[in-house]
Amino acid sequence: MYLNSILCLFLVFFSAYQSSSSRLTLLQQRSPVIKGMMVEFAKNLANFAAASGKKHVVLLSSLDFGKWQKIDMSSGLQIYYLSSTNPDGRDDHCEQLGWKKVQEYNPAQRCWKYLSTLAEGNAMLESNLPFEDDLEEEDYYPSLPFAALFSCLKAKGLKVTCLLCYCSEGDNIQDAFQLAEAACKLLGINPGAFHGNESGSWVIPFSWQTVYGPPPDMSMF
Secondary structure, X not given: OOHHHEEEEEEOOEEEEEEOOOXXXXXXXXXXXXXXOHHHHHHHHHHHHHHOOOOEEEEEEXXXXXXXXXXXXXXXXXXXXXXXXXXXXXXXXXXXXXXXXXXXXXXXXXXXXXXXXXXXXOOOOOOOOOOXXXXXXXXXXXXXXXXXXXXXXXXXXXXXXXXXXEEOOOOOHHHHHHHHHHXXXXXXXXXXXXXXXXXOOOOXXXXXXXXXXXXXXXXXX
């Protein structure tokens, strides 16, 4: 794995950062894409990543907690993944790290197939696709921004790893920390290299320093 060929995307305005010592480029998306333009945006970003010589793209994104089918908080917050390594989305390295593949990923499902077709530059009639208000449960994941990015980056021949966690509305600082540490673990980077203060913890952006109250009691799950 060549760290100088790795691009991490934070799906959560656009900010770009680069770490020369870690040979890592970070992109943070802080605002949504214009409705109906997500695939075009994903294609442009995939072209940029490929033209920049990147070989591995890591996407970090949240998922709606309400869509979590099998809730298990016994080991705390869990990381789920989706990889382009195998057709079914499975990756041995991610499995060894103790993460679970997004079980709902099905490349044969209509919306995933539609994304792949568009990502590959092929025209496809939309008559067989549901309207936004008619989306079914199985259409939730391919309707998310990370899915379009995953499909378009994969179509460019890049290795893509999505790291995902289920989040509820409110204070998501710990979720952000968990995703950041998961990315470091995946890439073999020491998180201490990015800790910006003497306590060894992650530096919280000023905009995040808002009163949310205490975290929820995890025993309720």
